[in-house]
Amino acid sequence: MIFLSILGGEKVSINQKLFKKVLVNISEFKKSADLETFAIETSAISKDIRDGISNSMLVSPEKLKMRIGI
């Protein structure tokens, strides 16, 4: 478990150690040569997904003309 359950119903503790490890890993990755490749690959894929999300919410012309009236 990386987070503790509720204490007193309000405040919850986050596992700080784990976040600190992640921060260290990020700074190390910054120095690596794979950085640019990684950025380009993820950017291309995730932008396609983002555009796809918007398109999937568009309503078809057939549905626009459908009469709703039971």
Add this chain to the structure above:
Amino acid sequence: MNFYDFRKSKKNFIVKPYSIEALKNALLAFSEISIEKLEQKLNNDYYKDYFEYVGAKTFIIERDYINKDYLDDFSSYYVKCFKSYSKFCTRLHFFNSEFSEKKFKNLISKNVKNKETIIKKFQKAYLGFIVIKNLPESIIGKTCLKTYPQERTGRNFPSTQNYSVHLCGIPLSVNTLAFQEQDSVVAACATSALWSIFHGTGKLFQHSIPSPYEITQKATSDFPTNTRVFPNNGLTFEMMAKAIKNVGLEPLLIDTEEEAITKAVIYAYLKIKIPLLMGFGLQNIERKNIRGHHAVAITGYNLIENISPIKYVDPKDPSGLGILLKSSKISKIYAHDDQVGPFARMGFNASTLMLGQNGELYRRWCMTTSWGMDNKVNTYCSLPSAILIPTYNKIRIAFDSVFGQVYQFNHNLLAYALGHKDNDAYLIFSSIEWDIHLVNVNSFKYEILNDNILPPSEKLRINTSNYPRFMWKVTPCLGKAKLAEILIDATDIEQNEYIIDVIPYSPIAVDTFKNFSLLYYNAKNISYTDNKFINYFSAIRVGKK
């Protein structure tokens, strides 16, 4: 007292113990509906179950009541019929306490002992009212009934408001959203749904509430039709959008192919109290044929906090990484369904078989509905087609833009963690649950005022800062712990970097987002990346904000 006795009585008001039989007799006595049609109308037990649940004990019949909404329709249509329909309605008021007619008469005419205390108890016991129209079939007029209890049940009814009522001089109120059934003359289901929705948005965005006749008339005025507008046999989404524009709002239509997106959209807009219209096909569960298309006004949802969210993977996402959304925990919605009743339940997490264009069978998601229920057995399921949202013109950034950016940012976090084999990062990032919804600046600041997690300096900064009237609030959470609240200017334009502030509930989590974003930003080596979250977090890191 049977319905003949109700009809023969000359009294302006009658007080009776509640029972479903007494209610049926009152409906028969004060309308022109036949017993057979009334039995058909009430066979889904909705009202019986509802009044049992809320504990109705007594009801008062108020005769010769003038209802403004019905009067508008009456003056536009019914008055022109050769048959003389009555403009007067009857209003039934319901209470969850027992009292006699004598006690009520004494209360309104004599100086009884402890009068104020008695009136307060009376007000507390009030469950709402139903207006009965003196028509042969569509007799349920404006109905304002208390919602099902909300506390510790997961039920949320954000779009309700207070309706003031006066009964024989006693001020009463009920927190609800008005409902009425279609009369199939001036209004079909779409108009009735819009009428309820406008009751919600009218208070929220200060616009007038048109009558059902006006809604139908304005919706159809610009569209060529090959048949009469009245009696009305329904509206298209285009016509409904026109009706929304007529009250000064902007229509936003969203397809409901994906169940997760449907839940997310309902949650995002209902949280700011905007009721939504959902159009759906009605499929006969046994025969699999589509009976027709129906519309309801979505007024609430049931969200269970203590369950795990369901991962949503966009169909265009080849990685399968997906995203966790808080809205995935919604198990049902509550809708004003004019063929069932107010706050009728419609359940998610169901599916049905459909016949494709080439004759192949495929499974698609559907919702359970009480529509056409026969002896408590569902005979129909609903196949949502689209959701129509009446938004204020200043809310320019739509859900799809915000969700797309969040999905992309989440995807980048996960892709980094996997690609770099950082198990700790993957553990954190794959557990983040995203809460995305609209918020009004006043409600937002009020929540900050009552917050007991943020330090005083941060609360002071937030509550003395200027924010736009409408914002998208994106909250990444780990379990019940908020990591941050990311605020987006909903009044901005799409092309701008519209994130305006981040409230750091967990400073180390925000630092992680910043460092990751700077990593990404440096890798791209350009001024801005194509993700607004990365741009914002990296700009903070390099001191541009």
